[in-house]
Amino acid sequence: VVESGVILQDLTLRLAQDGLFFPPDPQSFFGATLGGAIAENAGGPSCLKYGVTKQYIQGLEVVLPTGEVVRLGGTNRGAAAGYDLLHLFIGSEGTLGVVTGAELRLRPIPPERRTVVAAYTSVEMAGESVSKVFEGGIVPCKIELLDNWVINSMEDLMHLGLPRHAEALLLFEMDGSLESVEMEEEKIVDIINRHGALEVRMANEPDEANKYWLARRAGFASIVGRAKNVLTEDVTVPVPNLPILIRRCKEIAGRYDVQIAILGHAGDGNLHPSILTDMRDRDLYDRSIKAMDDLVEAALKLDGVLSGEHGIGLEKRRFIKTAVGAPVVDIMQKVKGLFDPHNILNPGKIWDGP
Amino acid sequence: VVESGVILQDLTLRLAQDGLFFPPDPQSFFGATLGGAIAENAGGPSCLKYGVTKQYIQGLEVVLPTGEVVRLGGTNRGAAAGYDLLHLFIGSEGTLGVVTGAELRLRPIPPERRTVVAAYTSVEMAGESVSKVFEGGIVPCKIELLDNWVINSMEDLMHLGLPRHAEALLLFEMDGSLESVEMEEEKIVDIINRHGALEVRMANEPDEANKYWLARRAGFASIVGRAKNVLTEDVTVPVPNLPILIRRCKEIAGRYDVQIAILGHAGDGNLHPSILTDMRDRDLYDRSIKAMDDLVEAALKLDGVLSGEHGIGLEKRRFIKTAVGAPVVDIMQKVKGLFDPHNILNPGKIWDGP
Numbered sequence: 001v002v003e004s005g006v007i008l009q010d011l012t013l014r015l016a017q018d019g020l021f022f023p024p025d026p027q028s029f030f031g032a033t034l035g036g037a038i039a040e041n042a043g044g045p046s047c048l049k050y051g052v053t054k055q056y057i058q059g060l061e062v063v064l065p066t067g068e069v070v071r072l073g074g075t076n077r078g079a080a081a082g083y084d085l086l087h088l089f090i091g092s093e094g095t096l097g098v099v100t101g102a103e104l105r106l107r108p109i110p111p112e113r114r115t116v117v118a119a120y121t122s123v124e125m126a127g128e129s130v131s132k133v134f135e136g137g138i139v140p141c142k143i144e145l146l147d148n149w150v151i152n153s154m155e156d157l158m159h160l161g162l163p164r165h166a167e168a169l170l171l172f173e174m175d176g177s178l179e180s181v182e183m184e185e186e187k188i189v190d191i192i193n194r195h196g197a198l199e200v201r202m203a204n205e206p207d208e209a210n211k212y213w214l215a216r217r218a219g220f221a222s223i224v225g226r227a228k229n230v231l232t233e234d235v236t237v238p239v240p241n242l243p244i245l246i247r248r249c250k251e252i253a254g255r256y257d258v259q260i261a262i263l264g265h266a267g268d269g270n271l272h273p274s275i276l277t278d279m280r281d282r283d284l285y286d287r288s289i290k291a292m293d294d295l296v297e298a299a300l301k302l303d304g305v306l307s308g309e310h311g312i313g314l315e316k317r318r319f320i321k322t323a324v325g326a327p328v329v330d331i332m333q334k335v336k337g338l339f340d341p342h343n344i345l346n347p348g349k350i351w352d353g354p
Numbered sequence: 355v356v357e358s359g360v361i362l363q364d365l366t367l368r369l370a371q372d373g374l375f376f377p378p379d380p381q382s383f384f385g386a387t388l389g390g391a392i393a394e395n396a397g398g399p400s401c402l403k404y405g406v407t408k409q410y411i412q413g414l415e416v417v418l419p420t421g422e423v424v425r426l427g428g429t430n431r432g433a434a435a436g437y438d439l440l441h442l443f444i445g446s447e448g449t450l451g452v453v454t455g456a457e458l459r460l461r462p463i464p465p466e467r468r469t470v471v472a473a474y475t476s477v478e479m480a481g482e483s484v485s486k487v488f489e490g491g492i493v494p495c496k497i498e499l500l501d502n503w504v505i506n507s508m509e510d511l512m513h514l515g516l517p518r519h520a521e522a523l524l525l526f527e528m529d530g531s532l533e534s535v536e537m538e539e540e541k542i543v544d545i546i547n548r549h550g551a552l553e554v555r556m557a558n559e560p561d562e563a564n565k566y567w568l569a570r571r572a573g574f575a576s577i578v579g580r581a582k583n584v585l586t587e588d589v590t591v592p593v594p595n596l597p598i599l600i601r602r603c604k605e606i607a608g609r610y611d612v613q614i615a616i617l618g619h620a621g622d623g624n625l626h627p628s629i630l631t632d633m634r635d636r637d638l639y640d641r642s643i644k645a646m647d648d649l650v651e652a653a654l655k656l657d658g659v660l661s662g663e664h665g666i667g668l669e670k671r672r673f674i675k676t677a678v679g680a681p682v683v684d685i686m687q688k689v690k691g692l693f694d695p696h697n698i699l700n701p702g703k704i705w706d707g708p
Contacts, residue, residue, distance in 0.1 A: 054438075068681045081659070081666060081677040082686045082704060083450075084408075087441035096437075179533070305435070312435060323435040327422045331693070332436045338688050350436060 001061060001101040004035030020106040023050035027220055035099045041091030045142035045173070048267035050107070054090045059103035062089060065340045074103050088335070093312065094346035096339040110175040113141075114185045115209035117201040118192045119166035123147055123262060125196045126168035127243035130266045132191050133172075134239060138184050142173040143267030144216055149226075150263050154219040158211060163199055170266065171212055223261050227276035229285075231292050235299035236270040248298040249273045255294070256287040269304070312350045320350070355415060355455040358389030374460040377404035381574055389453045395445030399496035399527070402621035404461070408444045413457035416443060419694045428457050442689070447667065448700040450693040464529040467495075468539045469563035471555040472546045473520035477501055477616060480522035481597035483549045484620045487526075488593060490545050492538050496527040497621030498570055503580075504617050508573040512565060517553055524551075524620065525570055527563070574626075577615050581630035583639075585646050589653035590624040602652040603627045609648070610641040623658070666704045674704070 002011065008022075008029045015021055024037050025044035032042065038060070043052045050056075059074030073086035089096055120126040123145070130143055146154070146169045154169075155162050162169065170192070174184040189200055203209040224230055237245050246262060249271075253260040264271035273295055277288035296319060299305075305323070312320055321329050336343075336351060356365065362376075362383045369375055378391050379398035386396065392414070397406045404410075413428030427440035443450055474480040477499070484497055500508070500523045508523075509516050516523065524546070528538040543554055557563040578584050591599050600616060603625075607614040618625035627649055631642035650673060653659075659677070666674055675683050690697075690705060 064681070064685075070679065070681050070685075072682065081670075081674050082683070083446055083689055084441045084444065085682065085685060085689075087438045090438065092437055316435075320435050325424065327418070327424050328426065328439065329436070331418075331424075331439060334692050335437055335439075335689070338692055339685070 001059075001103050002034060003101055004033060004038065004099045006034050008032050008034065008037060015106060016109065019109050021109050022056055022104055022106055023047070024053045024056065027217065034102060038090055038099050038102060039092065039094045043265070043268075043270070045144055045265055045267075048143060048265065049139055049141040049175075054087060056105045056107075057086070057090055057102055058105045060086055060089055060099055061101035062097040062099055064097045065342065065344055069100070070097075093349050095336060095350055096345065098345070110177070112178045112181040113173065113175045113206065113209065114181050115203040115212055116172040116174075116185060116188050116192075117162075117203065117212055118170045118172070118197040119151075119163050119199040120168040120170070120196060121166065121198050123168040123246045124243040126170050127246055127266065129170060129192050129195045129197065130242060131240050132195050133188055136187055136191050138174075138187055138191075140172045140184060140188065140267065141175045142171065143265070144171040145169070145262070145264055145266035145271075146171070146216065146219060147262040149261045150216075150219040150223070153222045153226075154215040157218050157222070158215040160211060160215060166198055171216055173209070173213070220263060223263075223274050223276075226261075227259075228278035228280065231275040231277060231288055233273045233275075233292060233295055233299075234270070235273070235296060235304050236268065237299055237302040237304035239267070239269045241302040241304070242266060242269050242271070245269075245271060245299060245302055245304070248302075249295065252291050252294045252298065256291040258284070258288050258291050260291070260295075271299075314348065317350065317352060355413075355457055356388060357455050358387060358392065358453045360388050362386050362388065362391060369460060370463065373463050375463050376410055376458055376460055377401070378407045378410065381571065388456060392444055392453050392456060393446065393448045397619070397622075397624070399498055399619055399621075402497060402619065403493055403495040403529075408441060410459045410461075411440065411444055411456055412459045414440055414443055414453055415455035416451040416453055418451045419696065419698055423454070424451075447703050449690060449704055450699065452699070464531070464535075466532045466535040467527065467529045467560065467563065468535050469557040469566055470526040470528075470539060470542050470546070471516075471553075471557065471566055472524045472526070472551040473505075473517050473553040474522040474524070474550065475520065475552050477522040477600045478597040479550045480524050481600055481620065483524060483546050483551065484596060485594050486545050486549050487542055490541055492528075492541055492545075494526045494538060494542065494621065495529045496525065497619070498525040499523070499616070499618055499620035499625075500525070500570065500573060501616040503615045504570075504573040504577070507576045507580075508569040511572050511576065512569040514565060514569060520552055525566055527567070574617060577617075577628050577630075580615075581613075582632035582634065585629040585631060585642055587627045587629075587646060587649055587653075588624070589627070589650060589658050590622065591653055591656040591658035593621070593623045595656040595658070596620060596623050596625070599623075599625060599653060599656055599658070602656075603649065606645050606648045606652065610645040612638070612642050612645050614645070614649075625653075668702065671704065671706060 011022055023046055024042045025046050026032055026042040037053050041053045060072045063069050126145055148167050151162055151166055151169050152164055155164055172188055174181045192200055203212055249260050249262055259276040261274045275288045275291055277285055279285050365376055377400055378396045379400050380386055380396040391407050395407045414426045417423050480499055502521050505516055505520055505523050506518055509518055526542055528535045546554055557566055603614050603616055613630040615628045629642045629645055631639055633639050
């Protein structure tokens, strides 16, 4: 049982000594705790291949509002008996109980890892390339999408020689045995070359590859510094609808005259369009909120989901009824009432506060 | 959305036309419905590699006791919003609602498939071989264990030329790409040859391999015809404890003078020791019940779980408190009360009847 307060990065370093890893790798990796990853059912770039936190939690130690400490799931006695309360807790955003420890399901670190970088003259074209890679029967470990603004920010920070005029960049990572990684790399390079990539790079040395991934993380983070406030969405659509969602983002940005940086986990259709705004500029902020609403609506219309990996929290409470329907909301609220009748756990999250 | 009443075998044939499959393959495959597999979170031989039903259900259509029809999960809007009621329903044995349809997460049928058959002079030795295969870093698709009685029953039915004096048989199946399957086959044959196998066979032709798997299914089923009544257990222990559990089965059989046929999904430590009994023979039946109790207790002591894949139902109600603890039972009963306050859904299952 691992204590829930451990930071994901520290956990990763600790596990690496035994040749193991815990796959979830959210952007908040350097600061997020294991308990936080469980509360949000965190994903990250590699959830494309490895799935989300839920798949890597075998059991939980939970403190209930009554003060009782219970174990849910676990490899030991009783794991499979009765109702699945384990999964009910994962992703419950701290509203049902306090997770204090977790039994993890770990994976061996794959022996080989490769990175392919592809630049495009349009974001839609990059989105289409992603679909083509899947049609080719390949599931890389990660496929990240970054737009022109993030490319320039990466370039400013790391001087990688990326084409600053490119409208989009795709970062692919493949992992596994040497044979399978080489085969996947060859196929991906072939597919993206045939689908309009402006420039393709293969980063086969770990140091070189790490530079791109570090730059991506930094570029991603630098959005926050670009504006006074940033509204980052977490919408997810089926991969074939990704190019349409990207087009919608641009239409919405035009409609409300706001700037939207587009980046995200293209491989599973999870986009984080980020609206650059300023809460003190009433007019701009109003337009930004409207743009955000339209964005969520556009994603839902494209068979998308409200939240790919960051839960409901405060901002999305008003969308939950639309998303799951009133009868299901009713059940969920009853479940909340059952565990936490006095609403003392993370009050106001998911459900309207008292 | 697939209707829940479809028989698993029919579903498999239907999906195969598109080159896809739904991995759960319980022994009841020819008669079980998809809804039944969902209610029990069914496994089967190939859950060793592919996992259980829970991993292949994306969404559910459920009728609640109020008559309301709700959708839980799903690839469409709202899948990730709020609490995970989808997993709460899977494995709830029909006690929370009636599943009428499911959105499945399917897999492409692997291009290649191989079978290796290994006979042993002792069941414990076979159990040890299983551990050694895992230590060698191989996860076959299936590893089935059959004891002398089942071997003879398979031989009577199918005339495969199996050694009738062997105390145990292991059936391995590997699937995947040609390269990976060949590599796994070679490694497994090497490992079992070095760990006391009496005889090793490689069934590389599909027809030949199918004969063994058909014989296994028939042998498994023929236990039911061997005695007036059969008490089949579903205990699961960590794989390294499997040889000890098998020894305990034999001790218990001796202690109560009952016959126990041993067979199961050795690869994930899920054993189905089957006590051959007769309900009309009061004395024999009493001893059989006691043997069953001891068996469950032995499994729990070996860090095992109550039920690998067949749920709680009626027979295991009295064990659930020991397995998950009183506070968790209390929560589960409240969850039951929340969904089904009048106890009209599968009354008496999991929880004591009214």
